[in-house]
Amino acid sequence: GENVEQHPSTLSVQEGDSAVIKCTYSDSASNYFPWYKQELGKRPQLIIDIRSNVGEKKDQRIAVTLNKTAKHFSLHITETQPEDSAVYFCAARYGNNRLAFGKGNQVVVIP
Amino acid sequence: KAGVTQTPRYLIKTRGQQVTLSCSPISGHRSVSWYQQTPGQGLQFLFEYFSETQRNKGNFPGRFSGRQFSNSRSEMNVSTLELGDSALYLCASSLGLGGGSEQYFGPGTRLTVT
Numbered sequence: 001g002e003n004v005e006q007h008p009s010t011l012s013v014q015e016g017d018s019a020v021i022k023c024t025y026s027d028s029a030s031n032y033f034p035w036y037k038q039e040l041g042k043r044p045q046l047i048i049d050i051r052s053n054v055g056e057k058k059d060q061r062i063a064v065t066l067n068k069t070a071k072h073f074s075l076h077i078t079e080t081q082p083e084d085s086a087v088y089f090c091a092a093r094y095g096n097n098r099l100a101f102g103k104g105n106q107v108v109v110i111p
Numbered sequence: 112k113a114g115v116t117q118t119p120r121y122l123i124k125t126r127g128q129q130v131t132l133s134c135s136p137i138s139g140h141r142s143v144s145w146y147q148q149t150p151g152q153g154l155q156f157l158f159e160y161f162s163e164t165q166r167n168k169g170n171f172p173g174r175f176s177g178r179q180f181s182n183s184r185s186e187m188n189v190s191t192l193e194l195g196d197s198a199l200y201l202c203a204s205s206l207g208l209g210g211g212s213e214q215y216f217g218p219g220t221r222l223t224v225t
Contacts, residue, residue, distance in 0.1 A: 032211050034213070036216075042218075043115075043216040043217060043218050043219060044154070044201070046213055046214065046215065049213065089153060089154065096167060097166070098156060098159060098167045098169075099214065100156070101146075101153045101154040101155075101156075102153055103151065103153035104153050
């Protein structure tokens with residue numbers, strides 16, 4: 001069935017260090033993988049996405065990598081800043097054209 | 112363009128009552144998806160509407176229903192409320208069907224059932 005798992009559930013990093021969040025999915029037919037950032041009390045916001053025809057995508061300090069063989073994709077945040085503190089959700093598109101979300105990762109950037 | 116809007120932002124209801132939530136998508140977007148968000152459970156998919164038709168449905172009981180109007184605005188209804196229905200209800204709009212298109216979320220409606 002549709003299953004997206006995120007690891008770790010909580011991640012604390014020192015300001016300036018890198019943070020990596022990994023998600024695994026179960027449906028090999030999945031072809032679209034967005035990442036959302038949700039700050040406390042705010043709506044989830046799309047920060048980056050990747051489709052299955054590419055292996056990596058970058059946008060300034062954020063990057064996403066996709067390993068279709070292993071069925072996992074990761075969010076990389078470099079040079080972390082306090083404003084990166086938030087809950088990050090990954091999602092995967094399934095064959096019935098819907099998104100399944102992971103349970104979220106709490107990222108805490110320590111100044 | 113104006114973003115996705117949801118009304119009301121907060122609701123307090125008692126068990127057994129029913130509630131209707133509203134979502135107005137970004138202008139031009141034809142798909143509206145609804146999600147339930149609870150602590151530790153992430154976003155649970157409720158259903159998706161596209162061109163006034165329900166295209167996808169999650170694993171929620173029949174007490175949860177929805178509809179979409181010709182202007183793409185959508186409503187979600189929950190009947191016979193239970194304590195466990197307390198959650199943040201988010202809607203998201205997209206140009207095409209939500210699975211492969213970028214989804215943009217509204218601010219959510221915080222429902223508390225007492």
